[in-house]
Amino acid sequence: GAVVSQHPSWVICKSGTSVKIECRSLDFQATTMFWYRQFPKQSLMLMATSNEGSKATYEQGVEKDKFLINHASLTLSTLTVTSAHPEDSSFYICSARTGTNSVNDNSPLHFGNGTRLTVT
Amino acid sequence: QKEVEQNSGPLSVPEGAIASLNCTYSDRVSQSFFWYRQYSGKSPELIMSIYSNGDKEDGRFTAQLNKASQYVSLLIRDSQPSDSATYLCAVKTGGYQKVTFGIGTKLQVIP
Numbered sequence: 001g002a003v004v005s006q007h008p009s010w011v012i013c014k015s016g017t018s019v020k021i022e023c024r025s026l027d028f029q030a031t032t033m034f035w036y037r038q039f040p041k042q043s044l045m046l047m048a049t050s051n052e053g054s055k056a057t058y059e060q061g062v063e064k065d066k067f068l069i070n071h072a073s074l075t076l077s078t079l080t081v082t083s084a085h086p087e088d089s090s091f092y093i094c095s096a097r098t099g100t101n102s103v104n105d106n107s108p109l110h111f112g113n114g115t116r117l118t119v120t
Numbered sequence: 121q122k123e124v125e126q127n128s129g130p131l132s133v134p135e136g137a138i139a140s141l142n143c144t145y146s147d148r149v150s151q152s153f154f155w156y157r158q159y160s161g162k163s164p165e166l167i168m169s170i171y172s173n174g175d176k177e178d179g180r181f182t183a184q185l186n187k188a189s190q191y192v193s194l195l196i197r198d199s200q201p202s203d204s205a206t207y208l209c210a211v212k213t214g215g216y217q218k219v220t221f222g223i224g225t226k227l228q229v230i231p
Contacts (some may be wrong), residue, residue: 015217021212043223048216049217106152108166110166113163116161
């Protein structure tokens with residue numbers, strides 16, 4: 001159980017274009033999903049918390065107008081990198097919990113396979 | 121001060137030895153602690169969760185938690201070359217949904 005599917009696994013795009021990444025919970029409903037980014041030899045950094053049916057919560061320093069998040073259903077969240085630039089090249093990973101997702105939910109995160117974005 | 125600190129390594133151990141990975145955290149009210157394994161180019165996969173002080177064993181893995189010292193560790197017994205990966209320590213503070221990750225310790229198991 002607790003399978004999170006992410007698509008695409010890799011994408012190469014030209015500078016200035018937009019890229020959409022999908023994250024699906026396959027065998028559970030995820031009211032909340034988390035989007036992380038990982039640069040080479042660095043830790044996972046939380047970008048935003050995606051809440052079904054409401055606006056995402058972005059971490060400090062993450063531009064909400066650049067990284068558009070939509071969580072329209074209990075099993076799907078999307079991250080769109082708008083007007084991508086080479087500095088946006090990174091490994092983007094979504095995750096979700098199988099628990100209630102309340103602030104006291106201590107269940108672990110389950111990760112998708114990640115999307116390697118390269119902007120040329 | 122970083123919220124979750126790990127030595128980035130690499131930590132090299134011979135095959136069959138015990139690998140000891142350490143992590144400290146800064147927020148005293150942290151409640152949930154996780155160890156993830158991440159192979160190069162892949163996403164993290166959960167190894168263990170621990171919530172109470174003491175030891176928790178699962179096969180060759182033992183997680184240890186000491187909340188008074190704000191310290192959590194992972195022991196890998198009978199290390200195998202396939203254990204070579206980066207091990208991420210993750211901490212969740214009660215009252216928040218956010219999980220914070222350390223930089224990870226790169227483990228190399230030498231055949």
